[in-house]
Amino acid sequence: MKNCFLLFLFGIVFSLSSWAQQTIVKGSVLDGTTGEPIPDVTVTIEETGQSTKTNASGTFRFIENLPLGEQVLKVEKVGYVSKRYPIVINEGQTVDISGMTLDFDSSDKKDLFIISISDDNLNSEDDGLTDNISGLLQASRDVFLNAAAFDFSATFFRPRGLDNANGKVLINGIEMNKQFNGRPQWGNWGGLNDVQRNQVFSMGVSANDYTFGDLAGTNNIIMRASKYRRGGRVSYASANRSYQGRVMASYSSGLLEGGWSYSVLGSRRYGENGYIDGTLYDANSFFVAVEKQLNDKHSLNFTGIYAKNRRGRSTAITEEVYNLKGRQYNPFWGMLNGEQRNSRMREINEPILMLNHFWDVSTKVKLNTNVAYQFGKIGNTRIDNGGTRLVNFNGEQTYIGGARNTD
Incomplete structure (x- = not known):
């Protein structure tokens, strides 16, 4: 019974240790003019190509298979000027880069x-x-x-x-x-x-x-x-x-x-x-x-x-x-x-x-x-424009001088 308890305790400690060592990259993206959160912004880790999008609150999170060391985040959305942010990812640590901003791309307005x-x-x-x-x-x-x-x-x-x-x-x-x-x-x-x-x-x-x-x-x-x-x-x-x-x-x-x-x-x-x-x-x-x-x-x-x-x-x-x-x-x-x-x-x-x-x-x-x-x-709508003047010829009646007559 004592051995089972020790095994159970060891499992809990190991799980907590693994959770504490999880590597996370998270942040948020705001409009550089209004300060409002921007949804559907694509955030990409350039080295691996991993990408995600911000939610309605403008936040994002990476939690799986993250590369370690110096990395670059590319932040982009249609209508805004894309930006690149350098970060350092260490194993077992959380990188929080909240408050990143994107500015409206005025040069792109014509397109x-x-x-x-x-x-x-x-x-x-x-x-x-x-x-x-x-x-x-x-x-x-x-x-x-x-x-x-x-x-x-x-x-x-x-x-x-x-x-x-x-x-x-x-x-x-x-x-x-x-x-x-x-x-x-x-x-x-x-x-x-x-x-x-x-x-x-x-x-x-x-x-x-x-x-x-x-x-x-x-x-x-x-x-x-x-x-x-x-x-x-x-x-x-x-x-x-x-x-x-x-x-x-x-x-x-x-x-x-x-x-x-x-x-x-x-x-x-x-x-x-x-x-x-x-x-x-x-x-x-x-x-x-x-x-x-x-x-x-x-x-x-x-x-x-x-x-x-x-x-x-x-x-x-x-x-x-x-x-x-x-x-x-x-x-x-x-x-x-x-x-x-x-x-x-x-x-x-x-x-x-x-x-x-x-x-x-x-x-x-x-x-x-x-x-x-x-x-x-x-x-x-359509108004009959077949003619305005009645003409009788050989017992037949015809209207001439319709709306397409330029005279």
């Missing part, structure tokens, strides 16, 4: 992922059957695709002959391509530029964290409240191509006490007339996201998007009409009962509600569960 809703996307006659895929391509930093999106989009250039039905657009991991035609309706989230900067683009059918790839690539827009930097922004823009003015205001709380975070945005785009005659523009957009960090592994996020837009459309014209009336001529508009009217008005009103659950099962496994609901309508 942030932005979805721009082009006139072709919103003004499409058939929900994207003939328009280009510039919105998807702009999410990529690839030199060729950027040129295709910005330089050639107005000429309906299609890389490899692919259109937007060959690419996928996701929001928080939920595919937004329409079920009836396989194409994304960009107008459903138009005017929300300030909350669409965090995107992940996968080229072609390459591996993607949320879905199988597609020929034209996959773009996932991350619109979680906890992923936005704390702060607000108010902006005004004036243009003469599609709308005449745009007002936008947004605010993000960052991570608050209790694990809460939220982000809101409102914008309005308006114009009596764009560059093309008779192209009215009236669009209002609202966005709200609220997220609760339940613990280090579970998070619940709600996102609501309401982007109603109404605008007058235009169409292609022949060279003859161009020479007679100029490049701004639009055969879809004219005077009706003393009022200026566009016969082809397009209205999009389809709010989106989604609830996302994020579960970090382990460092290698993550589970994302989503529920989304979209409702509303897409409408197009």
Whole structure:
């Protein structure tokens, strides 16, 4: 009995000794401007390539197979300037480097992922059957695709002959391509530029964290409240191509006490007339996201998007009409009962509600569960423009002088 007791006591002492000698590297990463913790920062031990990410509180920890001696920690996240921190790891000791900071990378601002809703996307006659895929391509930093999106989009250039039905657009991991035609309706989230900067683009059918790839690539827009930097922004823009003015205001709380975070945005785009005659523009957009960090592994996020837009459309014209009336001529508009009217008005009103659950099962496994609901309508008007003057010829009646008549 005495020998058993001594053996048990020896086991306890040995376990405590082993626990006391455990080698640990831990720390935290803060925003250099606001002092707020930064989640999802990648921390890497350069010699071995071991890496981990900070949690919602901005903290991280290494506890297994740590190299000893002088080491370098690389700390990096998209949108911030990467930093390298030298440390010394001794066996059986804890290295605590809390309070590391990352500064916002202002030089990288011009390259942030932005979805721009082009006139072709919103003004499409058939929900994207003939328009280009510039919105998807702009999410990529690839030199060729950027040129295709910005330089050639107005000429309906299609890389490899692919259109937007060959690419996928996701929001928080939920595919937004329409079920009836396989194409994304960009107008459903138009005017929300300030909350669409965090995107992940996968080229072609390459591996993607949320879905199988597609020929034209996959773009996932991350619109979680906890992923936005704390702060607000108010902006005004004036243009003469599609709308005449745009007002936008947004605010993000960052991570608050209790694990809460939220982000809101409102914008309005308006114009009596764009560059093309008779192209009215009236669009209002609202966005709200609220997220609760339940613990280090579970998070619940709600996102609501309401982007109603109404605008007058235009169409292609022949060279003859161009020479007679100029490049701004639009055969879809004219005077009706003393009022200026566009016969082809397009209205999009389809709010989106989604609830996302994020579960970090382990460092290698993550589970994302989503529920989304979209409702509303897409409408197009058309006024008969077959003719304005009745002509009788050989017993047949024909109307001539339609809206496309430039006289």
